[in-house]
Amino acid sequence: MSARETAELLLQVGRLVQAEGYDGELSPAQWMALRFFARANPFSRTPSAFAEFQATTRGTATQTIKALEAGGYLVRQRFKTDGRSVSLRLTSKGKKALARDPFEVLVRAVDSLDATARTAMRRALHQVLCTLATSDARRQIGVCQDCMHFGREMSGKLPSTGPSAVECLLLGVPIQPEDIGLLCVHFQPVNEHREDEHE
Ligand code: SF4
Structure with a gap:
């Protein structure tokens, strides 16, 4: 299989999962934000970290976060040490929503592979990600x-x-x-x- 065919398969997987994200209460970007804040460590629960993760602008990330706050999925807290910084976390409504995350369809598909295939896939995708991140700065x-x-x-x-x-x-x-x-x-x-x- 050529590199182009493999890259196109990756794109198709992304498109399918993205399309699943429209079939629910939240947009794909909002699902992504919920996932991110559920998985981010204490140094990374900020709008700018989410913008980095999503490879988007701070303004776009802020709009997504504000919609989730307005919907009661996320809450923000000020850092005690720095009044200008915030930390975002999921509310119980956000946690309940995440239990219905359409992304789980991809998790299950990957989980259906045997352990050797999963390990090889993780390694290969990690390498592709590193190459992209380096070339894109x-x-x-x-x-x-x-x-x-x-x-x-x-x-x-x-x-x-x-x-x-x-x-x-x-x-x-x-x-x-x-x-x-x-x-x-x-x-x-x-x-x-x-x-x-x-x-
Ligand atoms: S910089 Fe590295 S070691 Fe430090 S908290 Fe982040 S991921 Fe962990």
Whole structure:
């Protein structure tokens, strides 16, 4: 199969999932925002991080977020340390809506592949994404496990951290275990060898 045929298949998958997104209470962009804020770590629950993730303008991202706030799906909180910054989170209505997310159709389709095919697919798509992000000079958004700033040596640095605590070497803060698999706007990819450790 040629590279063009494979790329067209990717496009078709995207189109089909996008079309599924119109069959519900929210637009595809609004579903994307709900998914993002459900999966974003504490440093990334902001309109600008969502704009980066969606590869769109801050204005477009803000409109999507405002519609979700008006509909009662998202709420914003001011950071205590910075009155200008906000943190967005899902309300219980947002969480209930996400349980009906049309994107799940794609999750189930991927889940129906065997483990070897899923691993190969993840690796290949990750590589394609890295290439696109590099050539387009866009920031990639990923999780701590795949990030070059992910450190494991925090014991003793802070009184609140235990022997198995992990640290963000970029931000110099401990990473809570429940946040390790969440999306981060400060993410920088490591090379593929490190990724293999987490399959
Ligand atoms: S390790 Fe990377 S992904 Fe995790 S919080 Fe730090 S910058 Fe973000």
